[in-house]
Amino acid sequence: MLSRVADSLYWINRYVERAENISRFLEVSEAMALDCPPGSAEPWLPLVDAIGDRQSFDQGYPLRSPRDVVGFLLLDRDNPSSILSCISNARENARQIRDVITTEMWEQLNDLYWNVQDGESIWQEPDQEQLRSIRRGCQLFYGITDVTLSRDQAWLFSQLGRLIERADKTSRILDVKYFLLLPTPKEIGGVLDELQWISLLRTAGAYQMYRQSVQQAITPSSVARFLLLDPIFPRSVRFCLQQINDTLQLIQRQPQLGPPDDLECLRGQLLAKWSYVRIDALITRGLHEAIDELQEDLNQLHQLIYARYFTTTDLGSIPSDPSCALS
Numbered sequence: 001m002l003s004r005v006a007d008s009l010y011w012i013n014r015y016v017e018r019a020e021n022i023s024r025f026l027e028v029s030e031a032m033a034l035d036c037p038p039g040s041a042e043p044w045l046p047l048v049d050a051i052g053d054r055q056s057f058d059q060g061y062p063l064r065s066p067r068d069v070v071g072f073l074l075l076d077r078d079n080p081s082s083i084l085s086c087i088s089n090a091r092e093n094a095r096q097i098r099d100v101i102t103t104e105m106w107e108q109l110n111d112l113y114w115n116v117q118d119g120e121s122i123w124q125e126p127d128q129e130q131l132r133s134i135r136r137g138c139q140l141f142y143g144i145t146d147v148t149l150s151r152d153q154a155w156l157f158s159q160l161g162r163l164i165e166r167a168d169k170t171s172r173i174l175d176v177k178y179f180l181l182l183p184t185p186k187e188i189g190g191v192l193d194e195l196q197w198i199s200l201l202r203t204a205g206a207y208q209m210y211r212q213s214v215q216q217a218i219t220p221s222s223v224a225r226f227l228l229l230d231p232i233f234p235r236s237v238r239f240c241l242q243q244i245n246d247t248l249q250l251i252q253r254q255p256q257l258g259p260p261d262d263l264e265c266l267r268g269q270l271l272a273k274w275s276y277v278r279i280d281a282l283i284t285r286g287l288h289e290a291i292d293e294l295q296e297d298l299n300q301l302h303q304l305i306y307a308r309y310f311t312t313t314d315l316g317s318i319p320s321d322p323s324c325a326l327s
Contacts, residue, residue, distance in 0.1 A: 003309060003310050003311065004096075004097075004310075005097050005100050005154070006153070006154075006157045006309050006310060007306075007309075007310040007311075008093040008094070008096055008097045008100075009093075009097070009100070009101075009154055009157040009158045009161070010157045010158070010160055010161035010305075010310070011089070011090070011093050011161060012090045012093045012094050012101075012109070012158065012161070013090075013145075013158045013159070013160075013161035013162040013165070014161040014162070014164065014165040015086040015087070015089045015090035015093070016086070016087070016090050016109075016138050016141055016142070016162075017138075017161070017162045017165040017166055017169070018081060018086045018165055018169065019083045019086040019087050019090070019134065019138055020134075020135055020138035020139065021165070021166070021169040021173075022047075022051065022073050022074075022081070022082075022083050022086070023083060023131045023132075023134045023135040023138070024131075024135060024202075024203050024204070024205065025047045025050065025051075025073070025173065025203055026047065026070060026073060026074065026131050027128060027131040027132065027135065028199045028202050028203040029044055029047060029199075030127050030128055030131070031128070031199070031202075032195070032196075032199050033066065044066045044069040044070075045064060045069065046176040046177075047069060047073060047176075048069060048072065048073070049176055050169075050172045050173050050175070050176045051073065051081050051172070052081075052172070053072075053079060053081055056078075056079065057069075057072050057079075060072070060076075060078070070127075083116070083134060084116055087109075087112055087113050087116055088113060090109060090113075091109050091110060091112075091113040094106055094109050094110075100154055101149070101154070102144070102145075102148040102149055104144045104148050105141065105144055105145055105148060105149065108137070108140055108141045108144050109141055111137070112134075112137040112138070112141065115133070115137065116134065122134075142162070145158060153251065156247050156250055156251050157251070157309075159243070159247050160244065160247050160248070160251070160305070163240045163243050163244045163247065164240075164244060164298060164301065164302060164305075166235060166240050167237050167240035167241060167244070167294075167298060168295060168298050170204055170227055170228075170235055170236065170237055170240070171228070171237055171291045171294050171295060171298075172291075172295070173200060173203050173204060174200065174204075174223075174224060174227050174228065174291065175287075175288060175291040175292075177196060177197070177200045178220070178224065178287050178288060178291075194218055197218050197220065197223050198218065200223065200227075201218075201223060201226075201227075204227055204235050205235055206226065206227060206233060206235060206236075209226075209233050210222075210223065210226050213226060213230065213233070214226060221279050221280065221283060224279055224282070224283070224287060225279035228274070228279065228282070229274065229277070229279060231275075237274060237294065238274050238275060241270050241271045241274050241275075242271060242275075244267060244270075244271075244301070245267050245268065245270075245271045248263070248264075248267050248305075251309070252264075262304055263301075263304040263305065263308055266297065266300060266301055266304060267301065270297055270301065274294075
């Protein structure tokens, strides 16, 4: 497969996955805001930290109001990680490889793009419905891809982009709760604390599966374990790393002769590290530090994939932040 085509497939799915995750973040924060004082930024500012764009947000929106956060993450064309930018970038990548993707995939992505343009009917709906429509549009794209695209190299690079983005965003939203929203000792276990943990699970689309898997009171360690280490929940970091490892093995096809290269070492080490660690050990060592290290490893994995399959550029010139990479 041409590196240009593989690159576009990878980024189409990263962008769509990112748009879906941000719509989830905003949707849950809209619901949480109903339980907070009017105008409170408490459910909102952590979302900017979760996306990793706090500096540009503070520069462009000095008032830092709830509506500013929504505008920045939803419609700001200057923010490369806004929902509008992600969908636009995904569509542009798809337009360049229309002969590779299926007609149904292109039509769904094109519909999603035009549905979020200024003046469209979606913006006349309540805020929650707007976000739900965007999320469902992204999920419909996944479903169409799953049932219309042959399980060849195109499929594998599509999966790879989706999985890396999903692992990154799941870890980021957990880090926000653990590090930035950590309550005072007297608030731990209180109503607001439990509400925030429930909202975190809903943000990750994990609440019902968590309840089925963990039949006990919600605790920080059990939520962290489920989102990081559960082997069968499709949005957990552990599950994503397993699928990333399997996908890269299928892309490589032929066993590599000689010692493993950097990409093979990192994918294997990441999977082993997050498969055989206990949540108590992560919390004792420092969950924030462990998640920071995970995100650095995911960025390094992205760089190695980029260098191996998408470009001949030296590794040092590849953007480490996916939102800064050009497709």
